[in-house]
Amino acid sequence: MDQIAIPVEVTPKEIARETTLGDAIGLCAKAAGYEGKQIQDALKADKAQWSRWVSGQEGVMWPKFVALMDLCGNDAPVLWMLHRRGYDLSSLRRLETDTEKENRLLREENAALRRVLQGH
Numbered sequence: 202m203d204q205i206a207i208p209v210e211v212t213p214k215e216i217a218r219e220t221t222l223g224d225a226i227g228l229c230a231k232a233a234g235y236e237g238k239q240i241q242d243a244l245k246a247d248k249a250q251w252s253r254w255v256s257g258q259e260g261v262m263w264p265k266f267v268a269l270m271d272l273c274g275n276d277a278p279v280l281w282m283l284h285r286r287g288y289d290l291s292s293l294r295r296l297e298t299d300t301e302k303e304n305r306l307l308r309e310e311n312a313a314l315r316r317v318l319q320g321h
Contacts (some may be wrong), residue, residue: 209274213290225281263272
């Protein structure tokens with residue numbers, strides 16, 4: 202995927218309600234407002250493959266998981282896996298992404314330049 206969707210919050214409570222990884226994949230799409238057909242087209246997956254992912258009859262390769270989560274703007278499948286392994290989802294936090302880091306550094310540089318310019 203070339204573009205990551207606007208983030209969509211999926212709460213730990215929503216994650217906990219799902220009983221299978223396939224359900225979490227469905228939640229991922231649903232939370233973003235996508236129907237199966239839209240996901241299939243975007244990920245270049247056919248209807249049967251999508252159906253097997255959601256039903257748990259076929260595993261999803263990591264690159265497709267990443268593409269799905271990027272498209273949908275949430276990490277529901279990964280969060281579901283963590284929940285099922287006993288992790289407290291409310292205590293997890295994301296690390297700064299490369300883009301966020303670049304933006305932060307540019308803001309800091311911009312602020313430093315403004316201070317220098319205001320001093321003259």
